[in-house]
Amino acid sequence: MGIRVAVAGASGYAGGELVRLIAGHPELDLVAATAHSQAGAALSAVHPQLAGLDVTLTATDPAALADADLVFLALPHGESAALAARLPDAVRVVDLGADHRLTDPAAWESYYGGPHAGAWTYGLPELPGQRAAIAAAGRVANTGCYAATITLALAPLIAAGAVEADDVVVVAASGTTGAGKAVKPHLLASEVMGDLSTYKTGTHQHVPEIKQATGARSLSFTPMLAPMPRGILATVTARPTGTADPAATLRDAYAGESFVRVLPDGTFPRTAATLGSNACHLQVTVDRDSGRVIVVSALDNLGKGAAGQAVQCANLMLGLPETAGLSAFGVMP
Numbered sequence: 001m002g003i004r005v006a007v008a009g010a011s012g013y014a015g016g017e018l019v020r021l022i023a024g025h026p027e028l029d030l031v032a033a034t035a036h037s038q039a040g041a042a043l044s045a046v047h048p049q050l051a052g053l054d055v056t057l058t059a060t061d062p063a064a065l066a067d068a069d070l071v072f073l074a075l076p077h078g079e080s081a082a083l084a085a086r087l088p089d090a091v092r093v094v095d096l097g098a099d100h101r102l103t104d105p106a107a108w109e110s111y112y113g114g115p116h117a118g119a120w121t122y123g124l125p126e127l128p129g130q131r132a133a134i135a136a137a138g139r140v141a142n143t144g145c146y147a148a149t150i151t152l153a154l155a156p157l158i159a160a161g162a163v164e165a166d167d168v169v170v171v172a173a174s175g176t177t178g179a180g181k182a183v184k185p186h187l188l189a190s191e192v193m194g195d196l197s198t199y200k201t202g203t204h205q206h207v208p209e210i211k212q213a214t215g216a217r218s219l220s221f222t223p224m225l226a227p228m229p230r231g232i233l234a235t236v237t238a239r240p241t242g243t244a245d246p247a248a249t250l251r252d253a254y255a256g257e258s259f260v261r262v263l264p265d266g267t268f269p270r271t272a273a274t275l276g277s278n279a280c281h282l283q284v285t286v287d288r289d290s291g292r293v294i295v296v297s298a299l300d301n302l303g304k305g306a307a308g309q310a311v312q313c314a315n316l317m318l319g320l321p322e323t324a325g326l327s328a329f330g331v332m333p
């Protein structure tokens, strides 16, 4: 028997990807997979890609999870804080939701509403100091999917003083799994196919998280819905300060990393190249006309944007090799 892990919200997109990764992980054993409306169903009936795993979804009840060494929470916003509070301290928790990401209660109130549940250790191992903090933590708040894509592109540049922190502009497109599996009319194939649209224009809830994680002081963020199931591509632009070379800064920041790749010169990230993996691909250039630095960043929103990142954090928390059960290589085409 390996290390006992459980997934709450296993019937959702992020939960299904967690179970897939756990099934291929050399050290983790799934001891519970829970759901809400679909409790009682066979896991493989909900997730056909998991055919062959003999698992029945049970109700999301703390008693079903308390027996695990580590619990992944892949629940709607607002549900994980209440559930985590009912788990014993000895059970480690990685929350894929937003409940514990923000340190500023006013930012939480403004973007999410309702009571602020308090901040946990932020689950982005590639940020300076964060790897050790995650390894020492009992509770980790996994990143938002856009927040991971954008923070990996921007944080080293602001930390090095290579770009100005008060004029960051981001335009990004996400696949539809980013919105979860619950039925929503605007996500019907007939609405999404052949279309590209902005949404939450100028109001996206990841803005305070990205500012907190990167040190950006002013951020304009325009998200778009793309007609594809998975993947996020972000263009992050900012004014260079002239004091540090952006390309060298990014290459130095990620030189020893397993999952974050600054691509060879002239090669730009594509979402498809990251799908199914825990990779984030980056490229940096300077806009010929405006002189702004442009960083392009791509990842799989269910991989490095959610479940892959959560397994990476769990590996650190459990003292396992950080890369265990994870691939840096996508399944393109």
Ligand SMILES: NC(=O)C1=CN([C@@H]2O[C@H](COP(=O)(O)OP(=O)(O)OC[C@H]3O[C@@H](n4cnc5c(N)ncnc54)[C@H](OP(=O)(O)O)[C@@H]3O)[C@@H](O)[C@H]2O)C=CC1
Residues within 6 Å of the ligand: 008, 009, 010, 011, 012, 013, 014, 015, 034, 035, 036, 037, 038, 039, 060, 073, 074, 075, 076, 077, 079, 096, 097, 098, 143, 144, 145, 177, 178, 179, 180, 181, 182, 301, 302, 305, 306
């Ligand atoms: N999808 C993504 O790309 C990313 C998602 N996340 C976060 O991960 C979490 C899960 O997202 P995702 O998988 O996309 O969402 P889904 O809508 O696909 O899945 C939600 C899960 O939560 C369960 N659930 C629904 N309502 C309740 C409730 N009231 N109490 C307990 N469980 C409930 C559902 O069960 P059932 O189906 O049985 O009703 C399902 O298992 C969210 O917080 C999301 O923000 C973070 C990063 C990326």
Ligand SMILES: CC(=O)N[C@@H](CCC(=O)OP(=O)(O)O)C(=O)O
Residues within 6 Å of the ligand: 096, 097, 098, 143, 144, 145, 146, 174, 175, 176, 177, 178, 179, 200, 206, 223, 225
């Ligand atoms: C396409 C789409 O709707 N994406 C979602 C991504 C949210 C997400 O996954 O992150 P959180 O965990 O912070 O909710 C959105 O933009 O709100």
